[in-house]
Amino acid sequence: MAQDIKSKFRWPQFNWRGAIAIVGFFAAWHFFVKLGVPGFKEIAAPFDVLQTFLTRYVNNQEYWSSWVSSFKRVLYGFLIAQVLGIPLGLMLGTREVFHNLAYPVIEILRPIPPLAWVPISILFWPTTEMSIIFICFIGAFFIIVINVHDAVRSIKNEHIWLAQSLGASSGQIFRRIMIPSVIPSIAVGMTLGIAVTWNVVIAAEMISGGNGLGRLTWEGYVSHTVTVVIIGMISIGLAGYLSTIVVDYLEKKMMPWRVVR
């Protein structure tokens, strides 16, 4: 029996199929460019991109400051959205009068895509930096508000009732029952929000930013330097991926009870 268990031990599985697919992707890219497949004539080959990256970007201060600029905008926009959106969602979910007053306004503003806010935002805010952060904020704000609002409204009656029976005050019920009940939805709102924020920051930078990864990519296009465009795209992909890892980590910390058995 012990032998059985031992022989069943497996190392964490390496995803061979995934690795093959990635290699295949780069190989296809390489050959399409080399063979001059229609549409690929203007595209840089992977090795050219790598070479440009290693020779001109790894030690380039300006490139890394693009990372910092974009990350800052995403972070500020995202954080302000959470800080304002979570309490607003809680208020909307718990206060009937406030809900009736404020919810229709949110319903009107919510379907407007964040990028449609760009012109107004540029006119309204004194600096470009603030307008980009504002647009990022818009991207994450409505998502978190709606998620928290819906979560509050679907808290199980039993969870509240039991606390009432046991003599909890309304403050205790709010802190110890309602807040934890909505944490899973806050987590969902954060996951969706960070993705939207990255989408939005890149577009906003292309339109109006003086720097940032979106700007880097756009400038590569304008100056017909396709290697730069591709370096920009890959950087954006990585930046989004890293943010998702951080958010996932935070979510696990927020919900220790969601551990696997």
Added chain:
Amino acid sequence: METMALSGELVATGLRKWYHPKGQAPVHVLDDCSLNIEPGKLTVVMGTSGCGKSTLAYILCGYLNPDGGQVTMDGQLVKEPGSSRIMVFQETALWPWMTVLQNVVFGPLARSSVSKEVATQKALELLRKFGLLEFKDKYPGQLSGGMKRRAELAQALINSPKVMILDEPFRGLDVMTRELMQEYYIKLFEETRLTTVFITSELEEAIFLADRILIMGGTPSKITHTLEVDLPHPRTFDVLASERYLEIKKEALEVLYGDSMQDI
């Protein structure tokens, strides 16, 4: 566990309740529903599913206000939930974000009735009694169905309630766990004589546990029949084979199905 004084007489008179689902005609759930829960007895409320048993339980607990009639507990009018009447819900109501121990000490700490040390001590004693001591730091999601049920009993009993109201508590458990829990609860009851309202739709469970069965029926519902169950205590599953059990079961079936029984 100390034996509790015989209190917890719950009397409902002339309860009426309508539900008003959005966009639909109001539903009349309870009409002129009266009952008397004797202290120190285990009263089973039985009825088909959807007949308003849970609604009745929520009113007894004070979660819902009746549209007519009233509930009194030891002569006092019931207006709101309180720790003298604690309910075990159909689906687990343990808070998933608290560990078992945190769930159990919640009541005493919320009311600041005792210090944290005393509450924890008492909670640990109860958890030991319920065989959950080694699971005290687990979250409810990590427990089996039967363990959740026992944790809920501990969470309720630490508050020394006068009445326990259990709303189909063992529904959804597998047959074996269910029987174990029935045995568990009857032992607990015999030990404490804690006034109990036990709601179920299963006749065998009802007879095995009850001192008295109230049968609910009609639309809108009320208590239509009362059956005294005089099976001896302490009760074990042996009673299921006794002559008296079969007589009571026959009587109950006759009440439940009326004359249609005779055709079978």
